[in-house]
Amino acid sequence: NAGVTQTPKFQVLKTGQSMTLQCAQDMNHEYMSWYRQDPGMGLRLIHYSVGAGITDQGEVPNGYNVSRSTTEDFPLRLLSAAPSQTSVYFCASSYSGLPEDTQYFGPGTRLTVL
Amino acid sequence: AQSVTQPDIHITVSEGASLELRCNYSYGATPYLFWYVQSPGQGLQLLLKYFSGDTLVQGIKGFEAEFKRSQSSFNLRKPSVHWSDAAEYFCAVGAGYGGSQGNLIFGKGTKLSVKP
Numbered sequence: 001n002a003g004v005t006q007t008p009k010f011q012v013l014k015t016g017q018s019m020t021l022q023c024a025q026d027m028n029h030e031y032m033s034w035y036r037q038d039p040g041m042g043l044r045l046i047h048y049s050v051g052a053g054i055t056d057q058g059e060v061p062n063g064y065n066v067s068r069s070t071t072e073d074f075p076l077r078l079l080s081a082a083p084s085q086t087s088v089y090f091c092a093s094s095y096s097g098l099p100e101d102t103q104y105f106g107p108g109t110r111l112t113v114l
Numbered sequence: 115a116q117s118v119t120q121p122d123i124h125i126t127v128s129e130g131a132s133l134e135l136r137c138n139y140s141y142g143a144t145p146y147l148f149w150y151v152q153s154p155g156q157g158l159q160l161l162l163k164y165f166s167g168d169t170l171v172q173g174i175k176g177f178e179a180e181f182k183r184s185q186s187s188f189n190l191r192k193p194s195v196h197w198s199d200a201a202e203y204f205c206a207v208g209a210g211y212g213g214s215q216g217n218l219i220f221g222k223g224t225k226l227s228v229k230p
Contacts, residue, residue, distance in 0.1 A: 033217065043204065
């Protein structure tokens with residue numbers, strides 16, 4: 001199986017544009033999440049989902065929307081991009097969301113907002 | 115509030131030397147602790163994790179970590195570093211942030227450079 005996949009790998013946006021970062025997993029995992037990684041900040045949780053139809057906010061949710069219509073997919077939407085959203089975005093998944101479960105991370109999407 | 119501190123931003127060691135990366139956490143109960151590694155341009159890979167039991171845990175790639183409750187620490191060690199270990203290392207705690215215990219709080223990372 002492919003694990004956690006993310007598209008695109010790189011994206012450049014202008015301020016105010018919208019876009020969707022795609023994340024998919026083929027491991028039948030219930031739990032999925034989005035993190036952003038900024039230099040010197042580590043990874044910070046944006047949104048997460050514990051199953052299809054269930055989403056919740058993380059530490060830094062402002063400016064981002066998510067939905068979970070299927071178990072496999074967990075897209076992250078930027079409705080009106082801002083330069084502060086320039087970052088590397090990682091999607092992760094685990095079987096049930098319990099901390100004992102290993103979380104698998106995707107390769108990341110590097111987003112630049114001009 | 116839960117937090118993770120990695121005091122060292124950047125460490126350089128010689129190939130073959132031993133390595134210890136420091137991690138301190140703040141959490142009221144027994145935490146779930148993790149170490150991840152990120153190679154340049156890559157995603158994160160789990161090295162090891164601690165939940166309970168033996169406080170010395172073994173991971174992949176020859177890494178180990180020791181949980182010390184009295185010091186709120188979970189330091190990562192390797193007896194002999196290889197050039198391929200050059201990467202960024204993140205300590206994380208699974209602290210139930212936001213209502214799901216699967217949510218992780220990460221430290222800011224320690225970048226490891228290896229001298230030949």
